[in-house]
Amino acid sequence: MNKTPTFYIKTNRVFNKFKRISWTLVPLIAFGGLFYPRLGLLLIPIMLSLVTLGFFKGKYWCGNLCPHGSLFDSIILQFSPNSSIPKLFKSKTLKVLFFIWYMSMFTSRLIKVSALWGTMTFIDKLGFVFAVNYLIPTTVGTILALFVNPRSWCSFCPMGTMEQLAYKLGKIAGLNGKTDQKVSVAAIEQCHKCGKCSRVCPMQLKPYLNFSGNNQFENENCIRCSTCVANCPAGILSLANTEQALSIKASTNNSGFEKRRKITALLV
Numbered sequence: 424m425n426k427t428p429t430f431y432i433k434t435n436r437v438f439n440k441f442k443r444i445s446w447t448l449v450p451l452i453a454f455g456g457l458f459y460p461r462l463g464l465l466l467i468p469i470m471l472s473l474v475t476l477g478f479f480k481g482k483y484w485c486g487n488l489c490p491h492g493s494l495f496d497s498i499i500l501q502f503s504p505n506s507s508i509p510k511l512f513k514s515k516t517l518k519v520l521f522f523i524w525y526m527s528m529f530t531s532r533l534i535k536v537s538a539l540w541g542t543m544t545f546i547d548k549l550g551f552v553f554a555v556n557y558l559i560p561t562t563v564g565t566i567l568a569l570f571v572n573p574r575s576w577c578s579f580c581p582m583g584t585m586e587q588l589a590y591k592l593g594k595i596a597g598l599n600g601k602t603d604q605k606v607s608v609a610a611i612e613q614c615h616k617c618g619k620c621s622r623v624c625p626m627q628l629k630p631y632l633n634f635s636g637n638n639q640f641e642n643e644n645c646i647r648c649s650t651c652v653a654n655c656p657a658g659i660l661s662l663a664n665t666e667q668a669l670s671i672k673a674s675t676n677n678s679g680f681e682k683r684r685k686i687t688a689l690l691v
């Protein structure tokens with residue numbers, strides 16, 4: 424089954440304390456950096472954090488900490504039509520090509536600036552490269568958010584792709600089993616198949632149709648934002664690592680759900 428919802432629901436996103444205010448870093452770095460280039464250097468700890476978190480927790484950064492994600496979810500969401508994210512934006516080809524283009528452009532600028540190493544202007548020029556690169560998600564992401572969907576940009580964001588690559592590495596190394604918390608369902612039998620988790624999902628994913636044998640949603644594009652968890656009417660979703668998911672599965676009482684059946688009704 425691979426049904427695409429016919430509409431999406433604009434709902435409040437889940438915020439932690441940092442995500443509530445992290446959007447302020449966007450104007451500070453992207454625009455402030457044009458006048459005071461050293462502000463662009465803030466991107467160095469940001470990039471290091473997202474790659475490290477990516478290794479251990481997949482795209483957790485995108486859903487819980489990212490300044491652009493915070494801007495899209497807290498400010499732009501209310502003005503956005505929240506329409507369906509075009510298939511092209513979600514395609515692997517676009518993601519790969521855009522990543523290659525973005526990183527080559529970024530690297531070539533870094534190489535040019537590295538020639539200034541040891542001079543008085545090096546730090547300023549380096550900061551400027553970062554700030555200018557930060558303007559791309561700010562402008563393109565905001566336009567897409569205002570006219571298509573708040574998280575359109577996040578479907579092919581090169582930083583998200585970097586997180587995903589780090590996550591793959593973490594999985595291959597077998598070092599993120601305990602830290603990797605995915606959307607998990609207490610019991611698949613208790614899911615109403617109402618699709619609300621998909622309708623509210625900022626990335627427009629379909630957890631309810633794709634739970635694995637461990638009762639987990641394994642999609643690497645999931646940004647672990649908890650919006651589906653907070654909105655599931657059955658209250659059966661949570662973020663959990665595999666060990667926790669299996670323990671929830673084992674301890675969930677399923678009595679009354681074994682003989683469930685579909686009833687067709689006409690609403691008048």
Ligand code: SF4
Pocket residue numbers: 608613614615616617618619620621631654655656657658659660
């Ligand atoms: S919102 Fe909850 S009950 Fe509805 S389809 Fe998703 S997991 Fe199932």
Ligand code: SF4
Pocket residue numbers: 486606620623624625626627628630640644645646647648649650651652
């Ligand atoms: S599946 Fe749930 S946690 Fe993952 S991105 Fe969608 S709403 Fe967020």
